[in-house]
Amino acid sequence: MSMRFLPILMGIVGLGLGGCLESPLLDHVQARDLEAVVSPATTGCALSFAKLKLCASLEWVHEPVDENTGEFTLRFWNPATGTEHGPYVSPTAPSTELKVKLWMPAMGHGSSPVTVTPAVDAAGSAVEGIFEATGVYFVMGGHWEIWAQIKQGTTIVDQAKVTYEAH
């Protein structure tokens, strides 16, 4: 090989060495070896709805691990008249509804749709101010936001968020 390839080879070696310094293959962890997911504190007024003057807590029924999607419970109360233990009040009016949106700010995208339904008692009647969120799934590990949104059609009336570290 003649000398004319020397600059090219140097370029390739330089690029390669530079790239190898932070090779994901040489320096990575397995997802199963990460520490268990630690949920942020979501008790108390973890979700504060300024416009509606309401608080909400988020309690995980189970987080999205193994073969299951996650599920959590949202409880709403008026801090002027209640606490996280009740009485609970409905955040929605006949023209509004509660939605949950998962958002990954680092990448600017969401995840799978979350299903939100009113909690029901033993008789099958809706319990005021308590909602079940099911099908919670994060498309990749990292820092996520869980947004609870009160929407009237496509208009957001009020919203609040908590953060979540997904592994």
Next chain:
Amino acid sequence: MRGLRSTAWLAAFAAAGITSHAWAAPCCAGSSAAPALITGDEASLLSATISQGSVIGDAWSSGLAVFRDPGDAEVTRTLKLEGALLLSDRWQAGATLPLVQHDLHRPGAVADRAGLGDVGLSVGYEALPEWTYTEIQPRGWVFLRATLPTGRSALSSQAPGGADVTGQGLTSVGLGALLLKRWSRWDVSLTPEFHVSVADAAGARAGVGAGLGLAVGRRLGDWRVGVRTQPQWDGPRKIQGPGGPEETDRRSVWETGLDVTAPVGDDWSLTAAYTDETLLGPARNTSLSRTVALTLQTRWDR
């Protein structure tokens, strides 16, 4: 004649090799790869590529690479049709039409969706023609490429795990160059590229990015074996988040690949390619894939 045609074929793939790329996972920005360019004596090219990419892991914004566990499978299969047509001695135009299928078998999400990906249009100009051969001066092309958001983006995904994501949701315009030099059996190409995302479906302005591809190949008889590497960077994108305008984190990924091309008759060739995003770094804020691809290409001489 056969030898000349083979040489033309292999020269074409010396350039085309660096343009093959893995489809990014649903979450991530698109590749900044160059379009297919005519770099030989052809009047037009038509190629069909089938590829299968598996997401091996995710690189977090902090740089931590987390490889996914066995049983956590996210596979993307792509059928991509590409064509390039010479408009004059030095001008050419091209188009890319991808069909994308996602197959997810992840904890909590099992889904299978397919759809049209992001269509690409390009024009190229041979800025450095090779009127006479020199040892040093390469042939050079500049190209302008537009990617249209014809696929479904992660922002509008409705399927579990983003299985229905087939595009970036961004109109982007890329400006780049391809410098190609051949010495006997060796060829080297360099592809710097800069792109800007114009807007997404929500109307939010996006950011800028760049890539730098380097490929080296050698002829072995009628065959060509090549290696390539292509670091890519994307700056923060201004987007409309749930709570208002916000910026994404920077993204970087480093593609490395191996290509083997063989002529199939006089007017056809076949290329097998392997692309790995886990070998070199740094990788930030992206998924990490390994992709195998098979490209069948035919050409029409001038």
